[in-house]
Amino acid sequence: MRLAGGNKVSELVYRNETTLRAIALVLSIIVWLLLLVGTVGVVLIYLLLLALFAVIAHSALIAHLRGNAIRISARQMPDLYQRLYGCARKLDMQVPEAYLVNGNGVLNAFATRFLGRDFVVLLSDVVDSMEERPDALNFYIGHELGHLRRHHLTWSKLLAPAMFLPLIGAAYSRAREYTCDRHGLAVCEHPEDAQYG
Secondary structure: EEOOHHHHHHHOOOHHHHHHHHHEEEEEEEHHHHHHHHHHOOOOHHHHHHHHHHHHHHHHHHHHHHOOOOOOOOOOOHHHHHHHHHHHHHOOOOOOOEEEOOOOOOOEEEEEEEEOEEEEEEEEEHHHHHHOOOHHHHHHHHHHHHHHHOOOHHHHHHHHHOOOOOOHHHHHHHHHHHHHHHHHHHOOOHHHHHOOO
């Protein structure tokens, strides 16, 4: 399958990401099974409580975004929305719900998923800094869309035990970032803009 930008889907995935995810999955399943057997199932109660806490915390994050951030839409911030729409179209994916928040000097945007809905959060400081090089903003957006497109957020819960293991956790995390950088590059017109982004 080819994307709107002419890239094949497989070209956007860093060569080691799939292998590292498979290794992390096997190790995580082993850890989960050891915890289940070692605690005679008691770990399920803790996991349930942890999941409940995570849902509450995540719903608080989404409520905070909806109450304090600017929703990026065709009516509100139409230029930024068109850029987001164009990037999502090049990656052959749906446009996620997107917000712009005051960055306060923080440079890292993020993608998240809550109750089956995808969200992208961009930081105003970074968006403002790329005003003179708007194509660099495509890289910034494309990178976050890459996390959603590759389902990194969905896998993260299952792979949590392996992410704490030396080497494999760091290697898989870096491979995911390389994959997302390739997504960012795929939505840029010029490689030097991606580099600036």
